[in-house]
Amino acid sequence: xAVVSQHPSRVICKSGTSVKIECRxxxxxxxxxxxxxxxxxxxxxxxxxxxxxxxxxxxxxVEKDKFLINHASLTLSTLTVTSAHPEDSSFYICSxxxxxxSSYNExxxxxxxxxxxx
Amino acid sequence: KNQVEQSPQSLxxxxxxxxxxxxxxxxxxxxxxxWYKQDTGRGPVSLTxxxxxxxxxxxxxxxxxxxxxxxxxxxxxxxxxxxxxxxYICVVSGGATNKLIxxxxxxxxxxx
Numbered sequence: 001x002a003v004v005s006q007h008p009s010r011v012i013c014k015s016g017t018s019v020k021i022e023c024r025x026x027x028x029x030x031x032x033x034x035x036x037x038x039x040x041x042x043x044x045x046x047x048x049x050x051x052x053x054x055x056x057x058x059x060x061x062v063e064k065d066k067f068l069i070n071h072a073s074l075t076l077s078t079l080t081v082t083s084a085h086p087e088d089s090s091f092y093i094c095s096x097x098x099x100x101x102s103s104y105n106e107x108x109x110x111x112x113x114x115x116x117x118x
Numbered sequence: 119k120n121q122v123e124q125s126p127q128s129l130x131x132x133x134x135x136x137x138x139x140x141x142x143x144x145x146x147x148x149x150x151x152x153w154y155k156q157d158t159g160r161g162p163v164s165l166t167x168x169x170x171x172x173x174x175x176x177x178x179x180x181x182x183x184x185x186x187x188x189x190x191x192x193x194x195x196x197x198x199x200x201x202x203x204x205x206y207i208c209v210v211s212g213g214a215t216n217k218l219i220x221x222x223x224x225x226x227x228x229x230x
Contacts, residue, residue, distance in 0.1 A: 006161075043207060043220040044162070093161045105149070105211065107218065109161035 002028050004096050006110035013084055014118055021079045021113045023094030029074035030096035034107065035067070038091040050077055084117040091115075120145040120213045122221035124206075130227045135198055139224045141191040141208030149211040153182050153193045156205045156223070165193070165206075198228045 003026040013019050023033060032051050036044040048064075050056040050071035058064045068080040077096075081088055091114055095107040122143045131137050143151070150169045154162035166175045166182040168191075174183050179196045195202055208221040 004161075043222045045220075046217065091159070095161075105216070106164065106167060109154075109163070112159065112161045114159065 002026075002096070002098075002108040004030075004094065004108045004110040006092075006094055006113050008113060009111065010114040010116070012116045012118065015085055016083055018080055018082045019084055019115060021081075021092055021094075021115075023077045023079070023096070023110055025075045025096040025108070028096075028098055030077075030098060031074065032097045033071055033077040034095045034097070035069060035077075035079050036093045036095065038093060038112075044093060047079075081115065084115070086117045089115055089117045120210075120219050122208055122210050122219050124208050124221040124224050126224060127222070128225040128227070130229060131198055133198060133200055133228050133230050136194065136196050137198060137226065139193045139195075139206050139208075139226070141193070141221055143189050143191070143208070143210045143219070143221075145189075145210040145212040145219055147212050148186065148189075149216055151182075151184055151191050152209045152211070152218075153180070153191075154207045154209060156207055158204070162207060195226075200228050200230060202226060203228045 005024045007022045035047045038044045047062045048056045048058045050069045052071050052074050056069035071077040091112050093112045095109045097107045125140045152167045153165040156162045165180050168184045170186040181194045184191045205223040205225050207223045210219045
């Protein structure tokens, strides 16, 4: 099946620093990638949708200047949390989708990145 | 409002027993319904995906059913194993933007 990787798997940083998380589709080309955030004991919340070569579309309430998304190639999307604060501590999960791969428009999820901001 | 509700919120069963998890949704228009397994600290892994024309689908010991008329789905786990301990999330694709709408999950604990 399709594999999506994320790097790093966990990161601890100081408040005020920026953190970059990478999401890669390993064996397929992803025309669309999604970034989710998950707080403890809650379900995934969509932050933004990114299409290769175009600007990301952010969900209501998500600050685009704080969560920078770049989808520079069909296999790589990055999420940069700028000027991180403790309230940004969360589990960040990406997913990738290939349009037309199946009638289900299936999304394949990465393993997640645990961000802790001190 | 497009919503996905799951029950029970949590469940404890003994190893080897069967269990059934429930999902009700109010998403319209409906595209498909998915069940995911999410281990603690990991990303979701797809178990089944069904469109409105499919009313049952199996994946090993997991069997999902879908009743598009009543907008209900269930996930049945047979002969549970300790490794089945995880959160099971019902996700519906649909709505005006055809995005994924997540349920809050059922936390399953399988005990020896």
